[in-house]
Amino acid sequence: xxxxxxxxxxxxxxxxxxxxxxxxxxxxxxxxxxxxxxxxxxxxxxxxxxxxxxxxxxxxxxxxxxxxxxxxxxxxxxxxxxxxxxxxxxxxxxxxxxxxxxxxxxxxxxxxxxxxxxxxxxxxxxxxxxxxxxxxxxxxxxxxxxxxxxxxxxxxxxxxxxxxxxxxxxxxxxxxxxxxxxxxxxxxxxxxxxxxxxxxxxxxxxxxxxxxxxxxxxxxxxxxxxxxxxxxxxxxxxxxxxxxxxxxxxxxxxxxxxxxxxxxxxxxxxxxxxxxxxxxxxxxxxxxxxxxxxxxxxxxxxxxxxxxxxxxxxxxxxxxxxxxxxxxxxxxxxxxxxxxxxxxxxxxxxxxxxxxxxxxxxxxxxxx
Amino acid sequence: xxxxxxxxxxxxxxxxxxxxxxxxxxxxxxxxxxxxxxxxxxxxxxxxxxxxxxxxxxxxxxxxxxxxxxxxxxxxxxxxxxxxxxxxxxxxxxxxxxxxxxxxxxxxxxxxxxxxxxxxxxxxxxxxxxxxxxxxxxxxxxxxxxxxxxxxxxxxxxxxxxxxxxxxxxxxxxxxxxxxxxxxxxxxxxxxxxxxxxxxxxxxxxxxxxxxxxxxxxxxxxxxxxxxxxxxxxxxxxxxxxxxxxxxxxxxxxxxxxxxxxxxxxxxxxxxxxxxxxxxxxxxxxxxxxxxxxxxxxxxxxxxxxxxxxxxxxxxxxxxxxxxxxxxxxxxxxxxxxxxxxxxxxxxxxxxxxxxxxxxxxxxxxxx
Numbered sequence: 001x002x003x004x005x006x007x008x009x010x011x012x013x014x015x016x017x018x019x020x021x022x023x024x025x026x027x028x029x030x031x032x033x034x035x036x037x038x039x040x041x042x043x044x045x046x047x048x049x050x051x052x053x054x055x056x057x058x059x060x061x062x063x064x065x066x067x068x069x070x071x072x073x074x075x076x077x078x079x080x081x082x083x084x085x086x087x088x089x090x091x092x093x094x095x096x097x098x099x100x101x102x103x104x105x106x107x108x109x110x111x112x113x114x115x116x117x118x119x120x121x122x123x124x125x126x127x128x129x130x131x132x133x134x135x136x137x138x139x140x141x142x143x144x145x146x147x148x149x150x151x152x153x154x155x156x157x158x159x160x161x162x163x164x165x166x167x168x169x170x171x172x173x174x175x176x177x178x179x180x181x182x183x184x185x186x187x188x189x190x191x192x193x194x195x196x197x198x199x200x201x202x203x204x205x206x207x208x209x210x211x212x213x214x215x216x217x218x219x220x221x222x223x224x225x226x227x228x229x230x231x232x233x234x235x236x237x238x239x240x241x242x243x244x245x246x247x248x249x250x251x252x253x254x255x256x257x258x259x260x261x262x263x264x265x266x267x268x269x270x271x272x273x274x275x276x277x278x279x280x281x282x283x284x285x286x287x288x289x290x291x292x293x294x295x296x297x298x299x300x301x302x303x304x305x306x307x308x309x310x311x312x313x314x315x316x317x318x319x320x321x322x323x324x325x326x327x328x329x330x331x332x333x334x335x336x337x338x339x340x341x342x343x344x345x346x347x348x349x350x351x352x353x354x355x356x357x358x359x360x361x362x363x364x365x366x367x368x
Numbered sequence: 369x370x371x372x373x374x375x376x377x378x379x380x381x382x383x384x385x386x387x388x389x390x391x392x393x394x395x396x397x398x399x400x401x402x403x404x405x406x407x408x409x410x411x412x413x414x415x416x417x418x419x420x421x422x423x424x425x426x427x428x429x430x431x432x433x434x435x436x437x438x439x440x441x442x443x444x445x446x447x448x449x450x451x452x453x454x455x456x457x458x459x460x461x462x463x464x465x466x467x468x469x470x471x472x473x474x475x476x477x478x479x480x481x482x483x484x485x486x487x488x489x490x491x492x493x494x495x496x497x498x499x500x501x502x503x504x505x506x507x508x509x510x511x512x513x514x515x516x517x518x519x520x521x522x523x524x525x526x527x528x529x530x531x532x533x534x535x536x537x538x539x540x541x542x543x544x545x546x547x548x549x550x551x552x553x554x555x556x557x558x559x560x561x562x563x564x565x566x567x568x569x570x571x572x573x574x575x576x577x578x579x580x581x582x583x584x585x586x587x588x589x590x591x592x593x594x595x596x597x598x599x600x601x602x603x604x605x606x607x608x609x610x611x612x613x614x615x616x617x618x619x620x621x622x623x624x625x626x627x628x629x630x631x632x633x634x635x636x637x638x639x640x641x642x643x644x645x646x647x648x649x650x651x652x653x654x655x656x657x658x659x660x661x662x663x664x665x666x667x668x669x670x671x672x673x674x675x676x677x678x679x680x681x682x683x684x685x686x687x688x689x690x691x692x693x694x695x696x697x698x699x700x701x702x703x704x705x706x707x708x709x710x711x712x713x714x715x716x717x718x719x720x721x722x723x724x725x726x727x728x729x730x731x732x733x734x735x736x
Binding site for chain 2: 240258260
């Protein structure tokens with residue numbers, strides 16, 4: 001209940017980059033729902049299992065609507081046209097989708113294809129003048145990521161990366177508590193991200209398409225999580241790689257990597273990335289005054305957890321629904337800078353992942 | 369319900385070192401209580417807070433009895449004599465306790481003094497012909513530990529180290545499940561052991577008495593726990609040390625160390641040892657088929673946890689009561705080899721701790 005003067009001071013502090021009183025989404029309360037406004041008209045590129053999940057989630061969006069598809073499989077296009085009522089003129093394949101530049105009914109393309117294809121596809125989307133949303137990791141190297149950022153900038157389109165946890169209410173609650181000092185000085189973060197991968201023939205185990213193994217798929221959650229949970233950027237990395245099944249996990253495809261970070265404040269992190277076993281979906285943040293434990297921490301279902309104050313009880317949401325509504329706000333209402341998931345943020349994770357691979361290979365600490 | 373022949377085959381397999389069907393305590397069921405038998409008559413050396421805890425716990429022992437004290441503080445001796453009805457002839461100080469060799473009413477001495485004193489004190493106990501129970505870490509170097517083992521062997525007395533978790537029912541339940549294959553192939557262990565240490569003047573922060581910092585006090589739980597939870601001996605170690613308060617944590621006194629192990633099977637472990645912050649008392653064991661999570665995992669109170677099958681529900685015990693009863697059985701009934709906490713086991717942990725310090729200092733993997 002501050003005065004107008006207090007309000008102006010807070011707003012000024014925010015603009016100047018001082019710590020925000022609330023989460024970077026800029027919400028007054030964490031449970032604020034997206035308000036009505038113009039709809040972001042989205043085409044999905046890549047109609048696999050995650051693309052399907054996003055399409056279903058978008059059916060209850062207030063600000064985003066699935067209007068087009070891009071796929072190499074004609075039968076999938078037909079199915080999606082029926083299910084989501086998509087007009088023929090909004091359907092493309094991987095050869096002809098540059099023509100999307102002449103389609104005024106599509107605002108943005110969500111690229112949900114194998115990692116190794118993101119670079120060229122996002123660049124083509126940008127060059128067609130459409131905003132790009134790209135699944136994570138945004139690319140398979142820092143070099144690729146930086147090129148994507150530059151091309152999108154030059155084309156005047158936004159590039160957002162699908163870091164859905166940045167919209168998840170219990171995650172935001174913990175980040176909010178950390179910023180408010182409720183955990184005290186942050187000392188330690190533990191991030192376990194992994195599962196036992198099935199079919200050995202899938203693209204995730206094919207280097208040309210994946211650009212790596214578990215680290216480039218599930219491990220990135222612990223990398224990104226270390227940053228948003230601790231609230232700092234790591235300054236050093238150490239890592240240890242273990243491979244128990246070199247037939248399934250070939251050269252370049254990491255099976256299990258343990259990695260550690262040091263942060264400027266002296267906080268440290270200890271993380272796991274694996275494709276070898278399940279029951280790995282836990283974040284633990286530890287400060288001088290308290291802790292937060294999230295388990296599961298990044299799965300598609302409800303994020304559960306507790307802090308030293310009790311259970312986390314923020315509303316359960318469909319992550320992808322909230323993500324697409326919020327991304328629509330960012331793109332259409334100009335909220336770009338408020339949530340850390342633009343192309344530059346994606347490049348930061350790639351830079352850390354490259355350092356993890358290097359640290360594991362050289363067996364020594366890599367400074368960032 | 370096997371035949372006699374099955375029984376003999378099982379026994380033979382056990383003798384030959386094959387996997388045991390039951391925990392190494394040799395209990396038929398995990399909740400078997402110690403049976404009556406002769407009492408182990410114990411003197412406690414070092415009447416500090418943990419000595420007091422052990423003395424209280426022994427009041428309900430069936431097989432062990434506090435009969436003597438060794439202390440440098442005469443007023444403490446008087447207090448303990450009153451509280452525990454200890455005769456004058458069983459009271460010693462640090463100068464005269466070698467005379468215990470002529471005292472037929474004391475069987476064993478439990479050394480609960482600062483780490484740096486264990487070596488000389490245990491050797492004097494052994495040379496007085498008494499069994500030695502030594503708080504962990506048993507010493508401050510491998511060299512010291514090996515000497516203690518040799519002296520006790522030469523003197524014909526037993527040397528047991530106070531690894532109380534090896535008697536704790538929920539811990540034994542998890543070890544039993546692991547041996548029975550219920551977690552499948554073991555892939556990962558996480559051990560967090562730490563707390564925020566208070567008074568900067570205590571012996572634990574004085575190198576001459578402690579031989580190190582958190583690692584030599586609370587970190588050893590994660591070291592020993594890695595071994596009994598995974599059921600293998602580590603073959604490599606990496607470690608990263610962080611110091612945020614060099615005034616409180618002086619040269620040689622480690623504040624926070626993250627360390628990692630690799631095991632022959634390919635399993636890995638990721639551990640934390642710290643004196644800088646609390647809410648660190650968790651073990652997590654992860655196999656291909658299931659998991660066990662213990663939180664708290666090594667604190668003095670009830671050990672709680674769950675596995676993929678549900679909550680851990682073994683009886684709650686006072687750890688030190690059960691420890692002293694079981695140690696009495698080991699000493700008086702000759703069960704020495706059944707629980708891994710003799711001097712050789714203590715040396716194994718010291719060897720690993722020395723490797724952790726070396727790995728942290730050199731910044732590279734140390735092979736064991």
